[in-house]
Amino acid sequence: MTTIRLHDTKTRRKVEFAPIDPKDVRLYVCGPTVYDRAHLGNARPVLVFDLLYRLLREVFGAEHVTYARNFTDVDDKINARAAQTGRPIREITDETILWYHQDMDALGALRPDHEPRATDYVGQMVAMIERLALAGHAYAAEGHVMFSVASYEAYGALSGRDVEDMIAGARVEVAPYKRDPMDFVLWKPSAEGEPGWDGPVIEGESVGHGRPGWHIECSAMSYQLFGASFDIHGGGIDLQFPHHENEIAQSACAHPEGDFANVWMHNEMLQVEGKKMSKSLGNFFTVRDLLDKGIPGEVIRLVMLGTHYRKPMDWTEEKRAEAEATLTKWYSLLHTHGFTAKMVRDLKASGDWAMDAEFLGVLANDLNTPGAIARMHVLSSARTPAKLVPFVAALELMGLIEDWDALSDLAGAEAGPAIAPEVDAAVTALLTRRAEARAAKDWAEADRIRDLLNAAGVQVTDMGGQASWQPGPGFDASKLEGQA
RNA sequence: GGCGGGUUGGCGGAGAGGUUACGCAGCGGAUUGCAAAUCCGUGUAGACCGGUUCGAUUCCGGUACCCGCCUCCA
Secondary structure: OOOOEEEEOOOOEEEEOOOOOOOOEEEEEOOOEOOOOOEHHHHHHHHHHHHHHHHHHHHHOHHHEEEEEOEEOOOHHHHHHHHHHOOOHHHHHHHHHHHHHHHHHHOOOOOOOEOOEHHHHHHHHHHHHHHHHHOOOEEEEOOEEEEOHHHOOOOOOOOOOOHHHHHHHOOOOOOOOOOOOOOEEEEEEOOOOOOOEOOOEEOOEEOOOEEEOOOHHHHHHHHHHHOOEEEEEEEEHHHHHHHHHHHHHHHHHHOOOOOEEEEEEEEOOEEEOOEEOOOOOOOOOEHHHHHHOOOOHHHHHHHHHOOOOOOOEEEOHHHHHHHHHHHHHHHHHHHHOOOOHHHHHHHHHHOOOOOOHHHHHHHHEOOOHHHHHHHHHHHOOOOOOOOOHHHHHHHHHOOOOOOHHHHHHHHOOOOOOOOOHHHHHHHHHHHHHHHHHHHOOOHHHHHHHHHHHHHOOEEEEEEOOEEEEEEOOOOOHHHHOOOO
């Protein structure tokens, strides 16, 4: 069996991945707060952990891996959006979840097995908060329930921080209801009109109407779905502190019988043309923006996987173009070798389906996707359908082809603007004249016609004595007027 | 102020203490009437200064620069 090695943030070392139960490998990833379209940065962890999910399924068997990714559907940003638009919260979160699914589906990300919504687990959160209070790790104050950081001595282990240092840094929020500046909210009161639930009962007294703090949801939901110990917890590096540190504190104190997550994985951030993506710099865009511009999801996916997940990744126009060229080349290659949905099905059924061991080994080495892509380039140099099978298997594992019936569309460059019949007729007429000139070996005239067409952005290709054409960059039919 | 990450050839981007990353671009060649496409060949780079070592781009220390987190954030 392939050995998977993963970089564990907590120990800052690469570890051999040994699941608690190989028949039930459990992966939890922090999902989005659903108040708006997912931006490109949101797509990075989705794609990184989608690939981890696929790798785990490949190695342990699809039926032995469970992937959970939450939706945070209770949050001040959502409340603000509701207040600002006058729309019901549930309508906003439902709509955003729908968008999220559409956009991530377009990137070829598999749906997780569980997508728990925070609001469906408030009861479990309340129970966990009460449990923490009973064990002396939480206290009620002014309608809030706070987690007492001082009660958990291992606090800071994940992010390598020292509580004393952080207080010295003086960037912690001081609030009157905090016993200690580092303490964080488990439950907070809701005002009139804000979403709220009956709060936990602490020392025989109800805390009152309110809503959960942000961190508790992941602790409660992962416990409900996976139990006190599970294998991998993932998310963006920006969540390492405080979100994940707080999750650990809550889970470890509420369920000291478990280990919570054995391996912690964090992806680095995304930049755009060398700069942090931000609305003020004007380089902020959503996944939908890119898709609407005609950039296929596969292209976005290949660009993302072209940088190792633990390094900052820069989204650039140049990378987009290179990824698009690579994919078009690969899809055309398979198309010309006659790959179809049926052929792939038959290959899988016949036992001739084979995963390249080197490819899988590279990928299993802490999800080295750039290395895996490099290996795919080597595998793609095979020139018979049978020898291309390892390449095809790799392409599938990378999630770069979901629907083999779409191969011909993918292979034939992106469907450009429709060609008007009169333009087609004009080009064809010129090509006919060029064919006559070529037949007469009048190369000067033949090249003159091709130059003319090239000037209008028409790409002429001579194949097997036949000339064909496609609109290329800078295609402008008006330049052909009067030339036929 | 605290914590962490990065610096690789023209560009992107990996692994590995000593032997080809890979892709794009470029250059040379095959093929083609010429092109396109394709194929073959071609690149000794590793911020700077020290140290360890028979040998370091790869390990250790320092310097410089860049970036992220510490506040909602993937």
